[in-house]
Amino acid sequence: MTDFLQEIRFCLPIGKYGFLSPYAPFPIKITVEGKLYDFPTVEHYYQAMKFYASxxxxxxxxxxxxxxxxxxxxxxxxxxxxxxxxxxxxxxxIMEQGLRAKFAQNPEAAELLKQTGNAVLIKACEVCYKCGFGEGSGKNYMGKTLMKIRQELQK
Ligand SMILES: [Zn+2]
Known part of the structure; x- marks a missing residue:
């Protein structure tokens, strides 16, 4: 029997796979320059890290x-x-650290990620200008990182 791999395309925090989006409302706590901060989403963490905490x-x-x-x-x-x-x-x-924190600190997000099984995760859409970390210029970095985290969770 031939097993074909399902592809899951995601970007915005909407629909069944919206939880994969860095915009999805899964808060994370991360220590930056010695102090613990709360970030409402992975995207907030990534954007804030463009600046020193001071x-x-x-x-x-x-x-x-x-x-x-x-x-x-x-x-x-x-x-x-x-x-x-x-x-x-x-x-x-920075993006990988944010994504790791999301699935380590939000068990429901980790469960949903595990449920994607062995599907290929691809960040792609028609709405973003460049679809950051997506396929194309971003070489699907986010999809690849999510698959790596999923594999660790499935162990
Ligand atoms: Zn996009």
């Missing part, structure tokens, strides 16, 4: 209600100029 912009990003507002605020020229110089070099590690 920079008031860090907290302003966390306080925004909508993760997409947080993303857009960091594009503002006044924010852009104050970005950590080491952010780009670390962005994949």
């Amino acid at each position: 920079d008031p912009r860090f907290q302003t990003v966390i306080n925004l209600k909508n993760p997409d507002e947080a993303r857009l605020l960091t594009k503002n020229p006044e924010y852009k100029i104050n970005r950590r110089k080491d952010f780009d070099k670390n962005k994949f590690a």
